[in-house]
Amino acid sequence: MTDTDLVDALAQLSFLVQNALAEIGAQHDLSLVQVRLLGVLRDHEPTMQELGRHLGLDKSSISGLVDRAQRRGLVTRTASPVDRRVTHVSITETGQRLATEGAAVFAEHISSLVAGLSAADRRTLTRLAHQVISNGSRVSEEHD
Structure with missing residues (x-):
């Protein structure tokens, strides 16, 4: 396998994942970036600045993005108790329900994509994906 093969395979895999997320979002009148927003907020309550960095x-x-999600009742903003200039974003119950439903559909979709892999291959893929993500995080930090 050449580096070009790896690049092409990762790009095609990325397209599969992004398309699945976009389809799930479209079913709920959400853009891909709105789906990503809810995914981030499921487990975190970042500041606006942290959220911007995470979503690029x-x-x-x-x-x-947060204004539109707030109008739909999916997120709320709260001022930091320590610094009133800092705003935190959190997911509402409605947003959490939508994110949980979307995550379940997404998990089913991904399961169907890897159904032909053995359990050992799935573990290997998971380990390698975590390594690539970790490397990507380090590279991003170096460029900031």
Whole structure:
């Protein structure tokens, strides 16, 4: 296998995953970035700045994204008790329900994609994916 084969395989895998997320989002009138927002907020209550960094969005884009999600009752904003200039974003019960439903559908979709792999191959794929993600996090930090 060449590096080109690896790049192509990872790109195609990324497209499969992104398309699955986009389809799930479309069923609930959510954009792909809104789906990602809810996914992040399921387990975290980041500041607006942290959220922007995580989603790769600038300040105005993240503000608009959170505004739209807040109007739909999916998220709330709260001022930091320590620094009133800092705003935290959290998921509402409605947003959590939507995120949980979407995650279940997504898990089913991914399960069907890896159904032909042995248990050992799935464990290997999981381990390698975590390594790539970890490497990606380090590379991102170096570029910040």
